[in-house]
Amino acid sequence: MKLKEYEAKTILEKAGIRIPRGLCIKKGSSQDFQLSPDIPRMVVKAQVEVAGRGKAGGILMADANNLKESVNSLFQANIKGIPVQEILIEERLEILHEYYLSITIDRKNKAPVILFTSEGGVEIEEVAKRKPDAIRTASVYPLLSTVPGFTLRYLLNGAPKEISGVIQALYNVFIEKDALLAEINPLVMTPDGLYAADAKLILDDNALFRQGIEENRDLSEHEREACAHGFSLVELDGNIGVIGNGAGLTMATVDLITRMGGKPADFLDVGGGADRNRVAKAVRLLGAMPDISVILVNLLGGITRCDEVAIGIIEAGVPQQIIVRLAGTNEAEGKELLSSRGYQMLDTMEEAVSAAVEVAS
Amino acid sequence: MIYADRNTGVIIGGATGNQGSFHMARMNQYAQQVGGKGVVAGVTPGKGGREVNGVPIYDSYSDAVREHDASAAVIFVPGSAAGDSVMEAADAGLDLAVVITEHIPVHDVMRAVSYAGIRGCRVIGPNCPGILSPGEINMGIMPVHLASQGNVGVISRSGTLTYEVVHELTRSGIGQSSIIGIGGDPVIGQTFADVIENFTNDPLTRAVVILGELGGNLEEEGARDADLPVVAFIAGTTAPPDKRMGHAGAIVTGGEGDANAKIARLRDMGIPVADRLSEIPAIIKRVL
Numbered sequence: 001m002k003l004k005e006y007e008a009k010t011i012l013e014k015a016g017i018r019i020p021r022g023l024c025i026k027k028g029s030s031q032d033f034q035l036s037p038d039i040p041r042m043v044v045k046a047q048v049e050v051a052g053r054g055k056a057g058g059i060l061m062a063d064a065n066n067l068k069e070s071v072n073s074l075f076q077a078n079i080k081g082i083p084v085q086e087i088l089i090e091e092r093l094e095i096l097h098e099y100y101l102s103i104t105i106d107r108k109n110k111a112p113v114i115l116f117t118s119e120g121g122v123e124i125e126e127v128a129k130r131k132p133d134a135i136r137t138a139s140v141y142p143l144l145s146t147v148p149g150f151t152l153r154y155l156l157n158g159a160p161k162e163i164s165g166v167i168q169a170l171y172n173v174f175i176e177k178d179a180l181l182a183e184i185n186p187l188v189m190t191p192d193g194l195y196a197a198d199a200k201l202i203l204d205d206n207a208l209f210r211q212g213i214e215e216n217r218d219l220s221e222h223e224r225e226a227c228a229h230g231f232s233l234v235e236l237d238g239n240i241g242v243i244g245n246g247a248g249l250t251m252a253t254v255d256l257i258t259r260m261g262g263k264p265a266d267f268l269d270v271g272g273g274a275d276r277n278r279v280a281k282a283v284r285l286l287g288a289m290p291d292i293s294v295i296l297v298n299l300l301g302g303i304t305r306c307d308e309v310a311i312g313i314i315e316a317g318v319p320q321q322i323i324v325r326l327a328g329t330n331e332a333e334g335k336e337l338l339s340s341r342g343y344q345m346l347d348t349m350e351e352a353v354s355a356a357v358e359v360a361s
Numbered sequence: 362m363i364y365a366d367r368n369t370g371v372i373i374g375g376a377t378g379n380q381g382s383f384h385m386a387r388m389n390q391y392a393q394q395v396g397g398k399g400v401v402a403g404v405t406p407g408k409g410g411r412e413v414n415g416v417p418i419y420d421s422y423s424d425a426v427r428e429h430d431a432s433a434a435v436i437f438v439p440g441s442a443a444g445d446s447v448m449e450a451a452d453a454g455l456d457l458a459v460v461i462t463e464h465i466p467v468h469d470v471m472r473a474v475s476y477a478g479i480r481g482c483r484v485i486g487p488n489c490p491g492i493l494s495p496g497e498i499n500m501g502i503m504p505v506h507l508a509s510q511g512n513v514g515v516i517s518r519s520g521t522l523t524y525e526v527v528h529e530l531t532r533s534g535i536g537q538s539s540i541i542g543i544g545g546d547p548v549i550g551q552t553f554a555d556v557i558e559n560f561t562n563d564p565l566t567r568a569v570v571i572l573g574e575l576g577g578n579l580e581e582e583g584a585r586d587a588d589l590p591v592v593a594f595i596a597g598t599t600a601p602p603d604k605r606m607g608h609a610g611a612i613v614t615g616g617e618g619d620a621n622a623k624i625a626r627l628r629d630m631g632i633p634v635a636d637r638l639s640e641i642p643a644i645i646k647r648v649l
Contacts, residue, residue: 105467107577110474110548142471143479178468180547206440207466234600247545248519248574251596252638258599259636267600272502272520300521300528301504327528328504349525350639 001203001216004047006088008201011177012184015169018195022090027075035067039091044070047086048079052123056080061092093195098186099159100124100135101167102200103174111139112174114147114167116155120186140171147171163187166194178207222285229281230271238263240360241286241295241320243279245270245304253298253353262357265292274304279312287318295320296356298349300327306334314341321359325352362494362539363514363559363566364457364485367397369498370431372422372455374438374446376403376413380461381437384502386414388435391499401429404446422453433457435491435500443487444469451482459500460486460544470548477550484550489542490520503527503540511536513645514560516553516583517572518545522596525638526572533642538566545574553583561588568592568649570641575600575620584632590648592641593627593634595620 003011006024013019024047025033035042044067046058053059058079062070067089075084098121106113117135119127127135138151152164166187174182183200205216219227226233232247236254240262244250247269254264266289270282279297286295295318299309307330313322314337323344326334339345346352365371371388375381385400392399400416402425409420419425422434434450436443436458443462450458458477465487477484485492491501495508507524509531517523523542530537541556543549553571560566568590573580575597584591597620624634633648635641 105471105547107547107579108552108582110471112471142468142475175468178466180467204467206464207468209441210466244521246519246521248517248522248572248596249525250521251519251574251600252522252525252594254600255596255598256637264599300524348639350637 001205001208001218002049003201005199006047008199011173012196012199015173017166017169020090020093020195022088024086024088027085035089041092042067043090043092044074045088046074046079046084047088048082048084050080050082053079093188093197094190095188097189100185101170101187102183103170104181106139109139111142113137113139114155118159162194178204178211180204226285229278231282232269234267236264236266238265239291239293240356241265241292243268243270243282243297245274245299245301249300256353257357260353260357262360276308276312276315279309280316283313283316283318287320292320294356294359295322296352297322297324298352304328306331307337310334310337323352323356325349362497363563364492365433365498365500367395367497369433370398370401370429371500372425372431372434373400373403374434374436374450375405376418377405377408378437382413385416388499391505395496397498401431422450426453435459437461440464444473447473447484448476451477451480456482458482458484459491460484461491461502463488467548470546474550486544486549488546489544490523492541494539495537507531508540509536512538512565512567514538514566514569515540516556516569517542518574519572522572526570526641529639529642535642535645538563552579557583557587568645580623581626584627585630591632592644592648593632594638594641595624
């Protein structure tokens with residue numbers, strides 16, 4: 001789950017990283033906000049999760065004279081299609097130098113990896129293209145509780161030593177918050193020392209239970225409902241509803257639909273060992289989506305009972321045509337149940353996909 | 362076959378749960394058919410002294426190995442405690458831990474895999490269907506009736522996709538030496554490279570099918586140094602790009618994720634990549 005900038009910054013501040021003074025206001029709340037009078041120049045930042053927020057008009061410069069106008073105009077704006085609901089107003093820092101610092105997961109080394117460069121303030125992929133040698137990366141062995149000194153020295157590559165403290169503090173946040181990404185860009189050197197001018201935190205959805213977060217905000221309403229039933233759902237924009245079991249098979253089904261010229265409406269993985277209730281819920285979930293004209297059920301499992309699946313499909317009773325490919329335990333009983341009620345049953349994945357694409361076109 | 366054979370004694374972690382007890386029975390049924398040792402004990406903290414399907418349950422792995430000859434664990438423990446179970450199995454001296462559990466926090470996986478490595482315990486998974494070596498041993502949740510004995514190795518990040526391909530191979534008369542589900546999580550124990558190396562040293566295996574997905578670049582890493590013929594399939598060519606790991610992740614691996622880019626890189630290495638699952642048996646016949 002992605003945290004908003006102000007949420008991430010609050011966490012960084014608690015970990016000992018300095019952040020600019022500021023406050024967050026919500027749309028529709030009182031406009032009588034008060035910043036400290038000794039802040040002459042501000043930055044007004046839309047709290048939206050888009051790449052290139054500044055270029056897209058999501059960040060405005062302001063002073064005491066035009067602060068309210070800036071806030072009002074930003075609340076009217078859409079940043080890359082996303083309406084602005086929250087705004088962070090911060091003091092504008094006096095920037096001497098900008099650095100980039102992030103920590104993410106390195107699949108290959110199976111460990112956290114720290115990225116640092118003195119070429120901060122721009123998007124990191126720009127630096128990667130223009131000056132790849134300027135980015136230093138170092139994995140930290142997962143059983144160490146602190147970042148070793150030699151790793152810090154390697155990362156800094158001559159940059160000011162006090163950045164070590166920020167790296168260690170961000171590393172602590174990364175571990176304690178079960179983060180997949182912790183990023184400070186830019187990390188700013190001012191006459192007064194180092195500040196995190198912008199921050200990003202993405203938490204591991206599988207660890208929200210121990211982070212005191214009950215609900216994953218990143219999910220749409222349908223996706224949340226799917227999640228509550230133990231499904232995994234991603235909404236796409238086509239008209240063929242897809243239900244599969246297992247992410248790989250479901251994904252391969254979506255791929256094959258596209259390859260055969262159809263347009264998948266979703267990716268819905270019902271998970272292993274689905275019984276009639278789960279199948280019925282999955283079918284109803286898709287049945288309620290107005291753009292779906294045909295539903296393709298592609299289930300393969302040693303432990304999924306096909307008769308249960310068949311009963312689930314029948315009980316769901318949705319208006320759309322359903323094309324079914326089933327393989328597994330009690331396959332014959334399942335097929336008998338469905339074909340006796342007029343459902344189209346096909347033996348292979350390719351035949352089933354082909355039939356669905358034809359119906360939908 | 363690789364990682365385990367019919368003489369491997371298996372302990373089930375989370376043996377008293379629904380999944381654990383159900384699959385334990387299936388594994389023992391298979392062991393009986395092939396004359397293997399099968400599951401010798403189960404572990405669930407606080408439930409030691411019971412029996413499930415005739416298998417004795419212990420409070421800890423160390424209690425279980427004191428009483429039984431076992432070298433491998435298959436773990437069904439829920440996500441919040443699964444990392445701990447892997448470390449405990451490694452600590453008790455087991456040299457293989459197959460982790461079926463999904464939704465384990467990735468930080469737990471990193472720590473558990475590291476710790477197991479220090480203890481000389483290899484980890485397969487998490488979030489995987491386990492190992493099936495037809496005619497030898499079933500250490501997981503794969504539908505055994507779809508598989509057949511032969512000399513093609515299968516390595517996969519996904520469960521049901523594996524069954525689909527194994528089904529296609531068997532129907533085309535191509536048997537399998539070992540089918541290894543390495544798991545779909547960002548961080549896993551044994552990677553494509555590790556498993557391919559094991560297949561290379563396996564006298565039974567003559568070619569390998571790798572079933573990959575979008576995300577990471579471990580398929581290419583594994584296929585690059587393979588001494589055996591490799592055939593690949595990559596799922597997720599039409600999936601919307603997953604931006605969750607952000608650009609930092611892409612910079613670490615040099616262009617992470619996209620399935621089409623992955624396919625292009627594999628083809629550049631001379632690895633045949635099937636566009637459809639149904640093409641895999643024909644390509645295997647060609648390379649053998």
